[in-house]
Amino acid sequence: MEQKKDKAKETEQYVAREFKKSFSLGIFFLLVTLILPILNQFAGGFMLKKLIGNLSVTYLYSVLLIYIVAWVITIYYVVRTDREEEEH
Amino acid sequence: MQQPIATALVGVIVAISVTVAFLSRRFTRSTSEFYVAGRGINAIQNALALSGDYMSAASFLGVAGLVWAYGYDGIWYAAGFFAGWLVLLLFLASPIRRFGAYTIADFVAGRFHSRPLRIAAMLGTLMVSLFYIIPQMVGAGELLGLLLGWDYVFAVVIAGTLITIYVVLGGMRATTYNQIIQCVLLWTAMFVVMTLALGKFNFNYSELLGTVAEYTEPGRWLDFKNSFALIFGLVLGTAGLPHILIRFYTNPSGRSARWTTVFTLLIIGTFYMMTPVVGLAARSLLGDTPTTTNLVLPMLAQHVGGEWMIGIVIAGAFAAILSTVAGLVIASTGAIAHDLFTMLVPGASDKRQVIVAKLTSVGVGVIAILTGLLFRGYNVAFLVGLAFAIAASTFFPVLMLGVWWKGTTEKGALAGMIVGMVGSGVMIATSLLKVHDLANPSIITVPASFLAIYLVSKLDGKPPADTLEFMHKVHMPEKVHEAAE
Numbered sequence A: 001m002e003q004k005k006d007k008a009k010e011t012e013q014y015v016a017r018e019f020k021k022s023f024s025l026g027i028f029f030l031l032v033t034l035i036l037p038i039l040n041q042f043a044g045g046f047m048l049k050k051l052i053g054n055l056s057v058t059y060l061y062s063v064l065l066i067y068i069v070a071w072v073i074t075i076y077y078v079v080r081t082d083r084e085e086e087e088h
Numbered sequence B: 001m002q003q004p005i006a007t008a009l010v011g012v013i014v015a016i017s018v019t020v021a022f023l024s025r026r027f028t029r030s031t032s033e034f035y036v037a038g039r040g041i042n043a044i045q046n047a048l049a050l051s052g053d054y055m056s057a058a059s060f061l062g063v064a065g066l067v068w069a070y071g072y073d074g075i076w077y078a079a080g081f082f083a084g085w086l087v088l089l090l091f092l093a094s095p096i097r098r099f100g101a102y103t104i105a106d107f108v109a110g111r112f113h114s115r116p117l118r119i120a121a122m123l124g125t126l127m128v129s130l131f132y133i134i135p136q137m138v139g140a141g142e143l144l145g146l147l148l149g150w151d152y153v154f155a156v157v158i159a160g161t162l163i164t165i166y167v168v169l170g171g172m173r174a175t176t177y178n179q180i181i182q183c184v185l186l187w188t189a190m191f192v193v194m195t196l197a198l199g200k201f202n203f204n205y206s207e208l209l210g211t212v213a214e215y216t217e218p219g220r221w222l223d224f225k226n227s228f229a230l231i232f233g234l235v236l237g238t239a240g241l242p243h244i245l246i247r248f249y250t251n252p253s254g255r256s257a258r259w260t261t262v263f264t265l266l267i268i269g270t271f272y273m274m275t276p277v278v279g280l281a282a283r284s285l286l287g288d289t290p291t292t293t294n295l296v297l298p299m300l301a302q303h304v305g306g307e308w309m310i311g312i313v314i315a316g317a318f319a320a321i322l323s324t325v326a327g328l329v330i331a332s333t334g335a336i337a338h339d340l341f342t343m344l345v346p347g348a349s350d351k352r353q354v355i356v357a358k359l360t361s362v363g364v365g366v367i368a369i370l371t372g373l374l375f376r377g378y379n380v381a382f383l384v385g386l387a388f389a390i391a392a393s394t395f396f397p398v399l400m401l402g403v404w405w406k407g408t409t410e411k412g413a414l415a416g417m418i419v420g421m422v423g424s425g426v427m428i429a430t431s432l433l434k435v436h437d438l439a440n441p442s443i444i445t446v447p448a449s450f451l452a453i454y455l456v457s458k459l460d461g462k463p464p465a466d467t468l469e470f471m472h473k474v475h476m477p478e479k480v481h482e483a484a485e
Helices: A002-042 A057-087 B004-023 B031-039 B043-054 B057-070 B072-091 B093-099 B104-112 B115-148 B152-199 B205-211 B224-238 B242-250 B254-286 B293-344 B350-374 B380-394 B396-404 B410-432 B442-460 B467-475 B478-484
Strands: A050-052
Touching: A002 A057, A002 B072, A002 B224, A002 B467, A050 A057, A057 B072, A057 B254, B004 B115, B004 B152, B004 B293, B031 B152, B031 B242, B031 B293, B031 B350, B043 B152, B043 B242, B043 B254, B043 B293, B057 B072, B057 B115, B057 B152, B057 B254, B057 B293, B072 B093, B072 B224, B072 B254, B072 B396, B093 B104, B093 B242, B093 B254, B093 B396, B093 B467, B104 B115, B104 B242, B104 B293, B104 B396, B104 B410, B104 B467, B115 B152, B115 B242, B115 B293, B115 B350, B115 B380, B115 B410, B152 B254, B152 B293, B152 B350, B205 B254, B224 B380, B224 B442, B242 B293, B254 B293, B293 B350, B380 B396, B380 B410, B380 B442, B396 B410, B396 B442, B410 B442
Parallel strands: none
Antiparallel strands: none
């Protein structure tokens, strides 16, 4: 009985920790993605500013930044989770 | 227009597909082999297969066409199709694999031990898959019809028959190997077109954008509300697509499922990064010449590389269609032959289930052909967008809360699925009838589904007794389970 309770507690703690990690990374990425239409709407002047040659802030954001942020989060999450599972 | 090189390349794809299926035929003797390739597909193989499964005619032809037509606003589709994968990785990939079943209905029913939920998940799978199959078949008919001079009906029948043959002969194993080959082909085709197109601008991205400056700014197509809604629907829709989710079952472990997603994000990310270049190059080089968005890429290919290039692009598009429809046929077959059949005939032998699965695949193939013929002329990318909306509303909330919130109850999950499925259906129908102008309803129906699950679960207050055991199974690392055994 005691062992069952320990297992349940361990699972709950593990799920809570995993959720915190996934949720914080997920919310960060959703903000990065969903803020783009908002910035285009409310900070149009800045977003249309040319950054490199004819590539504007909003263009680079949509064809480059979103991808790089996603890749970085992905690698960070998978490597960290693999390590945590090894240590568990 | 007759294209001997394209016709030959399409013939080669057909020959390869059937050969792979023939060689894989011994791998369909059990349900585990038929549906999940014996869970023996490694991370890189599965990433290539998933990318082939995911990148459909809408991605290959549709996005470049939309960027040509609307410039920056078309790029939303590329970003949205890509971004959804991260949500899938962070919240669902590993738990779904650890549960280790065959279909999404298995997963939902396993969490809540509920027959009505199994039926709802089965219906949801069929609804999403059908909305997804229709544009692929329409794409196949139009593409092969217009570019190879094939009759539309003949083209749809050929594509549908070929897919059915290799799914029936080789099950998930043949589908996987074919998707791998098709993924390499379509990625390479896009890369070659992009390189040749960029060559026309001295390999200078900025120079290309300078020629179509007005197309690099937002607002030619979508207003603020609709661009926001579209991104929202595409991002969450990916994490609810049954034909994508079931591929995670083919991995050997949760860790392998995570690495699969990493490789998939690299493959499809680099693919979607190429589509704006191709779309804008088409705008610059072809102007208003293309008559339909779906033919922009082949026309650009012809412009920059002649007959060989158009051949490669047609072959790439054909590969994109085959790989996606095959995945959808497997998902729909699982919904009918596994979810429904095993519920109606409990205790049926494994051999009998495989026979039923193969017969069902033939039935689904026939339906794919018929719907392809029926919906001739419908817009490809728009229909795929609707499939994403239904997937996001029907499956994402229930999977998300089912996996992460122990308080979710059977009644709550059922309420959420019904609100999501019916809500998205009603919103799409009313949008088509011009009652409102919200093109992608997920922004309303996804929160509504989450809310329904939360409120009904709270009122109900009776989560299944084995919820913590389920959580233990899907969240704890494999080595914890191995130690317990």
